[in-house]
Amino acid sequence: MGSITLEHVNKTFGGHQVIPDVSLEIKDGEFVVFVGPSGCGKSTLLRLIAGLEDTTGGHIKLDGVDVTDKGPAHRGLAMVFQSYALYPHMTVRQNIGFPLKMANMDKAAAEQKVNDAARVLNLTDYLDRKPRMLSGGQRQRVAIGRAIVRQPKAFLFDEPLSNLDAALRVNMRIEITELHQQLKTTMVYVTHDQVEAMTMADRIVVLNAGRVEQFGTPLELYKAPANKFVAGFIGSPKMNFFEGAAAGKYQAASVGVRPEHIRISRDAGDWQGRVGVAEHLGSDTFLHVHVEGAGLQTVRTEGENSFNPGDEVWLTPDPARIYRFDGAGLAL
Amino acid sequence: MARAVSMRRKLTMTVLVWVVALIMFFPILYTIITSLKTEGEAAAGFSMLPSFTFESYALVLDQQDYFRPFFNSVIISIGSTVLALLISIPAAWAMAFTPTPRTRDVLMWMLSTKMMPAAGVLVPMYLIFLNTGLLDTLLGLTIILTLVNLPIVVWMLYTYFKEIPVDILEAARMDGATLPKELVYVLLPMAVPGIASTLLLNVILAWNEAFWTLRLSTTNAAPLTAFIASFSSPQGQFLAKLSAASVLAILPILLLGWFSQKQLVRGLTFGAVK
Amino acid sequence: MATRQTHRLARLMMTPSVAALLLWMLVPLALTIWFSFQRYRLTNPAISGFAGFSNFSFFVTDPAFWPAILNTLLIAGGVLVLTAGLGIGLALMLDQPIFGQGIVRILMISPFFVMPPVAAVIWKHELMNPTWGVFASVSRFFGMEPVNWLGSFPLLSIILIVAWQWLPFATLILLTAMQSLSEEQKEAAEMDGANVFRRFWYIILPHLARAITVVILIQTIYLLGVYAEIQITTGGGPGFASTNLPFLIYNVGVLGGNIGAGAAGGLVAVVLANVVAIFLMRAVGRNLDA
Ligand SMILES: Nc1ncnc2c1ncn2[C@@H]1O[C@H](COP(=O)(O)OP(=O)(O)OP(=O)(O)O)[C@@H](O)[C@H]1O
Ligand SMILES: [Mg+2]
Numbered sequence: 001m002g003s004i005t006l007e008h009v010n011k012t013f014g015g016h017q018v019i020p021d022v023s024l025e026i027k028d029g030e031f032v033v034f035v036g037p038s039g040c041g042k043s044t045l046l047r048l049i050a051g052l053e054d055t056t057g058g059h060i061k062l063d064g065v066d067v068t069d070k071g072p073a074h075r076g077l078a079m080v081f082q083s084y085a086l087y088p089h090m091t092v093r094q095n096i097g098f099p100l101k102m103a104n105m106d107k108a109a110a111e112q113k114v115n116d117a118a119r120v121l122n123l124t125d126y127l128d129r130k131p132r133m134l135s136g137g138q139r140q141r142v143a144i145g146r147a148i149v150r151q152p153k154a155f156l157f158d159e160p161l162s163n164l165d166a167a168l169r170v171n172m173r174i175e176i177t178e179l180h181q182q183l184k185t186t187m188v189y190v191t192h193d194q195v196e197a198m199t200m201a202d203r204i205v206v207l208n209a210g211r212v213e214q215f216g217t218p219l220e221l222y223k224a225p226a227n228k229f230v231a232g233f234i235g236s237p238k239m240n241f242f243e244g245a246a247a248g249k250y251q252a253a254s255v256g257v258r259p260e261h262i263r264i265s266r267d268a269g270d271w272q273g274r275v276g277v278a279e280h281l282g283s284d285t286f287l288h289v290h291v292e293g294a295g296l297q298t299v300r301t302e303g304e305n306s307f308n309p310g311d312e313v314w315l316t317p318d319p320a321r322i323y324r325f326d327g328a329g330l331a332l
Numbered sequence: 333m334a335r336a337v338s339m340r341r342k343l344t345m346t347v348l349v350w351v352v353a354l355i356m357f358f359p360i361l362y363t364i365i366t367s368l369k370t371e372g373e374a375a376a377g378f379s380m381l382p383s384f385t386f387e388s389y390a391l392v393l394d395q396q397d398y399f400r401p402f403f404n405s406v407i408i409s410i411g412s413t414v415l416a417l418l419i420s421i422p423a424a425w426a427m428a429f430t431p432t433p434r435t436r437d438v439l440m441w442m443l444s445t446k447m448m449p450a451a452g453v454l455v456p457m458y459l460i461f462l463n464t465g466l467l468d469t470l471l472g473l474t475i476i477l478t479l480v481n482l483p484i485v486v487w488m489l490y491t492y493f494k495e496i497p498v499d500i501l502e503a504a505r506m507d508g509a510t511l512p513k514e515l516v517y518v519l520l521p522m523a524v525p526g527i528a529s530t531l532l533l534n535v536i537l538a539w540n541e542a543f544w545t546l547r548l549s550t551t552n553a554a555p556l557t558a559f560i561a562s563f564s565s566p567q568g569q570f571l572a573k574l575s576a577a578s579v580l581a582i583l584p585i586l587l588l589g590w591f592s593q594k595q596l597v598r599g600l601t602f603g604a605v606k
Numbered sequence: 607m608a609t610r611q612t613h614r615l616a617r618l619m620m621t622p623s624v625a626a627l628l629l630w631m632l633v634p635l636a637l638t639i640w641f642s643f644q645r646y647r648l649t650n651p652a653i654s655g656f657a658g659f660s661n662f663s664f665f666v667t668d669p670a671f672w673p674a675i676l677n678t679l680l681i682a683g684g685v686l687v688l689t690a691g692l693g694i695g696l697a698l699m700l701d702q703p704i705f706g707q708g709i710v711r712i713l714m715i716s717p718f719f720v721m722p723p724v725a726a727v728i729w730k731h732e733l734m735n736p737t738w739g740v741f742a743s744v745s746r747f748f749g750m751e752p753v754n755w756l757g758s759f760p761l762l763s764i765i766l767i768v769a770w771q772w773l774p775f776a777t778l779i780l781l782t783a784m785q786s787l788s789e790e791q792k793e794a795a796e797m798d799g800a801n802v803f804r805r806f807w808y809i810i811l812p813h814l815a816r817a818i819t820v821v822i823l824i825q826t827i828y829l830l831g832v833y834a835e836i837q838i839t840t841g842g843g844p845g846f847a848s849t850n851l852p853f854l855i856y857n858v859g860v861l862g863g864n865i866g867a868g869a870a871g872g873l874v875a876v877v878l879a880n881v882v883a884i885f886l887m888r889a890v891g892r893n894l895d896a
Contacts, residue, residue, distance in 0.1 A: 052502050054610050071611065072505040085503035089521040098517075102508035146507065346704040352696065356773070357713040359728045360720065362740060366732060378743030419626065422619030430616040438624070440887065445631045446827045447879040451852035452872025455865050456637030479630040484824070486623055511615060540721035542834040543852075560723045561838070571731055571738070578724045589719040590712050597715075600775075601782050602820040 001063050002153035002186035003028040004049060009058035011044055011210075018044050019210040021058070026154075026188065028063075031180050033197040034190045035233070036207035042190045045207070046156050049188065051075050062153055073102075078147035079156040082163065084139045086131040092118070092142050093127040099150040110149075117145040120179075137168045144179070154186035161196065173200060194234055198222070206230050228329035231256050237286055239323070240297040246271065252324035252332055259286065259300040261321035264307065269314025273297070275307050289313060360586075367575035374571035388576035396559065398580055405555035405584075407470050408545070409538035412477035413531055416485040421527075424489035425519065429498055439490065442483040450480075450543045461548055468550045476548060477538045485534055491603030492526030493519070529599025532592050539585045556581040635876070641869035648863035661870035665858060670846040674854040675878065677761060681850055682829040682882070684765040685772060686822055692769075693776030693821065694814065697784050698806075700777070718774040726838035729767045730756060734839075760840045760848035767835050772828075776821045783817035784810065826886060830879055851875045 004026040011019040018041045026032050034042045047053045049060060051072035059068050067075050078099070086095050096117055100110035118124045121141040131139055140160060147155055157176075161169045177200050180187050191197055197204050198218045206213040206221065206229070214226040218234075225231035231239050239256040247255045263269070264287065273291035280303070287299045287307055299315060307313065324332040354361075366374050367389065368382035392398065427435050457476075458467070466472030496519065504518045520527070542557040549558055560581040563574055589596065645657045665671065696714065704710065717725070733740045734755035742752035755763045787810065795809045833852045836842055842849035842857065849857075855875060859868015 050506060052505065072502070073508045073510055077506065079503065079506040081499045081503060083497060083499045085497065085499035087500060087504075087518055087522075089524075098504070098509075099507035101517075102504075102513060146503075150508070342703050342705070345699065345702045346706070349699045349702070349704050349710055350706065352699065353710045353713040356770070357716050358740075359725075359733060359770070360716055362732055363728050375738055377738050378740050419622040423623035426616035426619045430613050432613075438620070442623070442627055443823070443827065444880070444883050445627050447830060447883050448631065448635070449831050449852050449855070449872065449875035449879060451831070451833060451855040451859075452869075452875040453634035453638050454856065455641060455859055455868055455872075456634045459637070460633070479626060482623060482627060482630075511612070536719060540719075542722045543831065546723075546834070557721055557723055557834075560721070560727065561834075563727070574727060574731060578727055582720050582724050585721075586716060586719045589715065593712055593715060597711075597778055597782070600778055601817075602779065602824065603816075 001028050003061075003063055004154060004186065004188065005059075005061040005064070006045075006049070007059040007061070009045075009048060009060060010056050011041075011048060011053065012056045017210070019048070022210070022212055023058075024205065024212065024215065026186060029184045029186055031177075031187045031189065031200060031202045032205060033201035033203075034188065034205045034207055035192060035194055035197040036213075037233075038192055040207045041210040042192070042207055043158055044210075046079075046158055046188060046190050050077055050079050050156050076153045077156055078150055078152035078154075079158070080140075080143045080147050080160045082159040084131070084143045084163075086139055086142055086146075088131055091128050091130055092123060092134070092145075095131065095142055096123075096145040096149055099146060103150065113149045114145075117149045120148075121145050136164050137172060140164065140172060141175075144176070148179070148183065152185065154188060157187065157189040159191055160189075161191075162193075169196075176200065195236060198234070204234075206233060208233075224331070225323065226331055228254065228256065228325045228331075231323055231325075231331070237298045237300065242294045242297075244293065246294050247324075250322060250324050253327040254325045254329075256323040256325065257317040257321065259298040261318040262297075262299045263316045263318070264289075264299050264301055265314045265316065266311070267314065269316040271297075271315045273313055273315060275309050275311045275313055278307065278309055287313075289315060291315065360582075363575045363578050366572055367579045369572050369575075371570055371572045374575070388570075388572040389580070391573055392576045392580065396562070396577075398559065401554050401556045401559040402580075402584065404470060404473075404549075404553055405539055405557075408473045408477055408553075408555060409535045411470070411474040412481065412538050413485075413534040415474065415478045416482050416534060417489075417527065417531060420482060420485040420489050421515075421520075423486055424493050425515065427486075427490050428493035428496075429501060439487060442486055446480070446483050454543075454547055457544075458547065467548060468553045470553045473545055473549060473553055473555070476544045477541055480541060480544065481534050481537055484537065485530055488530040488533065488599065488602060489523075489526065491601065492523055492530070492599055494603065495526075496522055525595065526599040528592075528595045529597075532588070532596040533600060536585055536589060536596075556584075638869045638872045638876075641865055642873050644866050644869075646865040646869075648860075648865060650863075657866050661864075661866040662874075664864070664867045665870040665874065668854070668858065670842075670849050670854050670857075673846040674849045674851045677846075677848060678830060678850040678852075678878065679882075680761060681765055681768065681832055682826055684762075685769045685829050686825060688765065688769040689772045689776040689825065690780075690818055690821055692773055693780045694811075694818075696773070696777040697780035698810075700781050701784050714777060715774045717770050718772070720771060722771065722832075722834040723838055725767055725771050726835045729763070729770070730839045734763060756840050757844060760844065764832070764835055764839060764848055767839065768829065768832055772825055776825070779821055780814060780817050783814050787813045823886060826882060830875075830882065851878065 006022055006024040009019060009022045010017070022045065034045060036042050044053065048055055051067070051070060055068055059066055061067065062075060087098065090098065093114055097110050097114045100113060118127055121144060123138065123141055123145060126134060126138060131142065134142065143160070161172050164172060173196060189200060201218055203215060203217050204221055205215050208229050214221055214230045221230055221234045225234060232241070235258055237259050239258050241254050241256045243254045247253060271291045271294065273289040276288040276290050276296065279286040283303045285301050285303055285305055287301060289297050289299055291297050297315065301307070326332055365380060365382050368384050368386070370383060370385055370387065373379065373383060427439065461467040461472055466475070500522070501514055501518060504514045509517065545555050545557045546561055549555065560577055563577045642661050643657055645653045645655050647653045700710070736742050736752045736754040741755065745752045791809060792805065795805045800808065831852055832850060836848055836850060836853050840848040842853050851871070852875065855868050855871035858864055858871055
């Protein structure tokens with residue numbers, strides 16, 4: 001069991017309010033991702049859940065039990081750090097076994113658990129090595145191993161993949177997702193990479209300046225962003241925004257269209273512009289189009305197309321996929 | 333071509349550095365040489381070739397009790413170091429891992445207590461020692477040396493602990509370690525090089541401390557600093573004997589320093605390296 | 607709460623050190639202040655009672671007072687300049703690839719292991735003695751009159767002796783700092799066309815700022831209290847030429863038996879140490895900011 005409830009949690013660092021007021025309900029077994037721009041308080045929120053920081057106000061409950069006043073050692077959570085935070089003086093075996101040793105588990109049983117975890121994580125051959133003799137991916141797996149042996153109520157991850165190269169990141173992403181499907185334990189995962197968020201999460205919390213902008217499934221966030229911030233943050237490439245006259249036509253302060261929902265043509269359309277840079281990804285091409293009166297807009301087209309930088313083009317948004325926002329940025 | 337140039341450069345540097353190193357070491361070397369001369373040779377002026385006699389050593393050991401001050405030195409330098417470490421480790425942990433805006437001030441204040449000139453407070457300390465019966469006792473000297481070196485020990489440990497990523501300690505907390513366990517299983521093993529270095533430096537400083545040890549001891553607790561000071565008076569004319577006594581006073585710590593040079597140097601940064 | 611508990615615990619863990627040092631500072635200081643206003647002669651118990659500021663005026667009007675202040679500063683300053691300057695030079699040299707680095711290091715570091723009384727004895731009797739000393743022999747070899755170092759240049763001689771003891775310390779700290787300068791940074795400077803001197807001035811020296819601060823800070827602590835070297839080599843003379851404050855205090859207070867005046871001198875020394883400390887913190891302390 002591992003439901004996590006935050007009730008009006010706030011956090012102030014020496015007079016500087018980082019988390020104004022957050023309430024969240026994370027269900028048992030859920031994979032929840034915190035995303036948001038750098039410095040928005042993702043790590044702080046995670047560390048509050050972990051007990052590594054004290055709340056300034058509000059309550060944190062695990063399985064309905066208030067743990068606000070409990071230290072990290074007594075919350076029964078496990079955490080995987082961005083830096084892995086492996087104990088450099090211990091072997092992989094000792095690293096993974098450390099939480100069991102702290103829990104005074106019987107030696108033979110602990111040994112068994114460490115071996116099991118190592119097998120699951122493909123670390124069996126490295127059990128007697130020190131962390132410095134491991135690759136980044138292996139270190140990450142040791143950190144995960146250390147987290148799983150204790151069968152915690154929930155796992156907390158703070159940008160665990162950001163020190164890995166792109167290819168490895170994709171692999172580990174899948175491994176962690178598989179791990180979740182296998183263990184069915186609650187996971188709270190912090191990242192600033194919205195692709196990670198979209199692909200891994202059951203539900204995503206979008207944070208901005210310490211506030212929860214929206215909490216929902218990846219598709220909800222994609223299809224029905226609650227405000228301009230979420231609309232701009234979720235989706236890649238980013239949503240295009242139009243203001244002024246172009247928006248006025250739709251009775252909104254601003255409107256947004258995703259690059260994949262714009263048709264491009266040489267002859268006719270709603271907005272006229274000129275192709276600037278073309279980014280060829282092979283499967284897709286992103287065209288950056290200078291639109292008169294609305295600035296630079298991104299359009300997604302098929303990989304092989306005939307548009308070249310400098311071409312005069314017309315853009316037409318899919319009318320069913322236009323997002324309208326009021327003056328405060330809230331979705332209409 | 334480039335190799336030849338760099339080889340020549342390496343050779344030139346080698347010669348240069350060796351010359352400088354030998355100049356630095358020369359006073360010690362020459363003292364060792366003189367200690368192996370007869371008194372006649374020693375008074376005859378500069379010569380690097382002694383007759384390799386140990387008669388001065390025999391004379392020194394004969395006239396003076398060497399082993400008692402030697403053991404006194406060992407006891408007070410190790411005792412004060414261990415004591416200082418025991419009370420500094422928790423303090424350094426607190427300053428490094430739960431810093432407050434005042435931490436730096438506390439540290440600087442600690443160091444500033446070392447700026448207090450010993451001569452200025454000698455009399456009160458002497459009287460306190462006299463009245464508490466600590467005068468001329470190993471315990472008294474151990475306490476004084478602990479206090480004298482405490483700020484340096486705290487600072488060294490602090491700078492060393494600060495290099496340890498706080499993540500790792502937090503990971504231990506998440507893994508269910510209570511504070512004592514966190515210190516014993518995680519912090520201390522990781523800080524072994526720093527602690528070793530601190531220990532060595534402190535033993536050396538304590539061994540060589542030559543104000544309090546001289547003033548607060550007379551016979552019973554007198555360490556090697558007092559042993560050598562007793563030679564520097566009128567007997568100073570006997571150069572070979574004086575040299576032998578000097579060598580006897582510094583040899584133990586010199587050997588310790590040489591053998592543990594690597595460990596000593598490793599932590600000797602005082603946070604000077606970022 | 608959890609980390610608040612840790613913080614409380616942290617304060618608790620600092621208590622032994624802080625308390626010990628607080629006692630170590632306050633008790634002697636309080637007693638010194640007390641004595642400094644008392645008539646107190648070791649030799650004559652009949653003299654007693656409140657002394658007003660007479661102990662202070664007695665101490666500061668001592669003909670050795672101003673020379674002692676000056677000498678204290680000169681010794682500290684001279685040794686600092688010598689050790690920092692030569693230390694940078696030696697560190698630069700030791701940073702180069704050479705044969706026998708290990709042994710060279712051991713040789714270089716050795717003076718640091720020599721206790722002050724022995725260092726003083728060695729320099730006084732083996733090296734600087736005008737008759738049989740090594741320096742005298744060298745002078746004679748070059749056909750020059752031997753110099754009576756301790757007699758003619760007492761302060762300089764003491765500075766040399768103390769600098770010899772502290773040079774290894776400075777060198778080691780500076781060397782470690784220098785070795786932490788990344789090779790890439792040096793190469794980048796080389797690519798930018800900086801010559802050896804510019805590289806030293808713009809890259810290496812700024813990188814060493816922190817290390818130099820540490821060297822200055824730690825050495826000053828010890829240098830203001832130089833005592834054994836003076837007592838053994840010159841005895842403060844000739845005249846007051848090599849008397850520093852600690853030495854004067856000991857002479858007046860303990861040898862002269864005037865505890866009150868000695869205590870007054872002690873307070874002067876405390877004030878001087880604080881002035882130097884404040885000056886140092888202003889000048890170099892900011893380098894220490896973590
Ligand atoms: N211990 C602290 N003391 C003071 N301010 C802090 C502390 N920890 C974090 N902050 C501040 O709180 C804010 C949020 O920090 P946090 O680390 O939670 O951001 P984040 O969302 O994790 O960012 P990133 O993606 O860069 O990791 C930042 O402005 C940071 O400066
Ligand atoms: Mg973060």
